Amino acid sequence: QKEVEQDPGPLSVPEGAIVSLNCTYSNSAFQYFMWYRQYSRKGPELLMYTYSSGNKEDGRFTAQVDKSSKYISLFIRDSQPSDSATYLCAILNSGGYQKVTFGIGTKLQVIP
Amino acid sequence: NAGVTQTPKFRVLKTGQSMTLLCAQDMNHEYMYWYRQDPGMGLRLIHYSVGEGTTAKGEVPDGYNVSRLKKQNFLLGLESAAPSQTSVYFCASSPPLAGWYGELFFGEGSRLTVL
Numbered sequence: 001q002k003e004v005e006q007d008p009g010p011l012s013v014p015e016g017a018i019v020s021l022n023c024t025y026s027n028s029a030f031q032y033f034m035w036y037r038q039y040s041r042k043g044p045e046l047l048m049y050t051y052s053s054g055n056k057e058d059g060r061f062t063a064q065v066d067k068s069s070k071y072i073s074l075f076i077r078d079s080q081p082s083d084s085a086t087y088l089c090a091i092l093n094s095g096g097y098q099k100v101t102f103g104i105g106t107k108l109q110v111i112p
Numbered sequence: 113n114a115g116v117t118q119t120p121k122f123r124v125l126k127t128g129q130s131m132t133l134l135c136a137q138d139m140n141h142e143y144m145y146w147y148r149q150d151p152g153m154g155l156r157l158i159h160y161s162v163g164e165g166t167t168a169k170g171e172v173p174d175g176y177n178v179s180r181l182k183k184q185n186f187l188l189g190l191e192s193a194a195p196s197q198t199s200v201y202f203c204a205s206s207p208p209l210a211g212w213y214g215e216l217f218f219g220e221g222s223r224l225t226v227l
Contacts, residue, residue: 008152032214043116043202043218044155051213088155092214100214104154 001026004091006103015112019076023089023103026070032092033065035074038105039085047087048074079110114138118203118219125193125226133188133222135203143206144186145170145216146178148199155202161186193226200224 006023013019021035031052036044048063050056050072056063062075072089089103116137125131135144146158157170161180175197177189186205190197200223204216 006154034214041221043204043220044216045218046215049213049215090214092212098212098214099157100216102155104152 003027003093003101004089004103006089006106008104008106010107010109012109012111013079015079015081015110017079017110019074019079019083019108019110021074021076021087021089021106021108023072024070025072025091027091027093028067028070030091030093033063033072034090034092034100035061035063036088036090036102037085038088044088044102081110081112084109116203116205116217116219118201118222120222121220122223123225125190125224127194127226129193130189130191131193131224132190133201133203133224135186135188135219136184137186137203137205137217138184139205139207139217140183141205141217142183142208144180145204145206146176146186146188147202147204148172149202149221150199158188158201190224193224195226198224198226 004025034049035047037047038044050063053067060077064073086105086107088105093099119134145160147155156172159178161167164183167178179187200221203219
């Protein structure tokens with residue numbers, strides 16, 4: 001079983017829509033959950049991170065972790081064409097050395 | 113502030129040729145990593161280094177070697193390139209672990225094609 005699973009999409013939405021991106025993970029011991037954004041032909045950049053359960057909001061972006069179901073989500077409100085990118089969920093595995101494991105990424109296109 | 117710089121950005125090799133990818137970071141980070149990114153496979157860790165003079169294997173180390181002679185540089189070598197090594201390679205770095213929440217700083221990638 002993979003440590004983190006993510007639907008690759010692609011996902012296409014009209015400008016202004018609410019976007020929901022999701023991942024599942026396998027190990028209940030994981031504590032840090034991240035979302036990276038990767039524009040075409042660029043390296044990934046950290047968008048948000050969450051520690052343990054709950055929500056974290058940053059402008060139009062909300063990250064949510066449900067540890068009971070091992071589910072992590074990213075919501076984008078009022079989506080913009082500039083949000084078009086690939087979004088990768090990631091977990092920090094603190095067992096052994098500190099390893100970051102990524103989902104395969106969901107490609108999002110926001111249509112004007 | 114350059115961050116993480118990778119060279120070259122593009123390269124085409126023939127099967128059996130060798131090459132080295134160079135990663136340089138100017139953030140004084142201890143940890144450095146090499147990932148490869150392939151469609152449907154995501155980012156996979158090849159090798160990593162926890163400090164100058166140390167390296168360790170990641171998930172997919174076969175066919176690659178690395179060296180970290182200086183803290184700011186991390187080299188990835190392919191001794192005998194194979195078509196299966198066609199990929200986009202990303203170098204990343206991270207600060208010391210205390211309080212670290214998983215932020216990696218990535219370069220822009222090196223696109224390698226092996227014919």
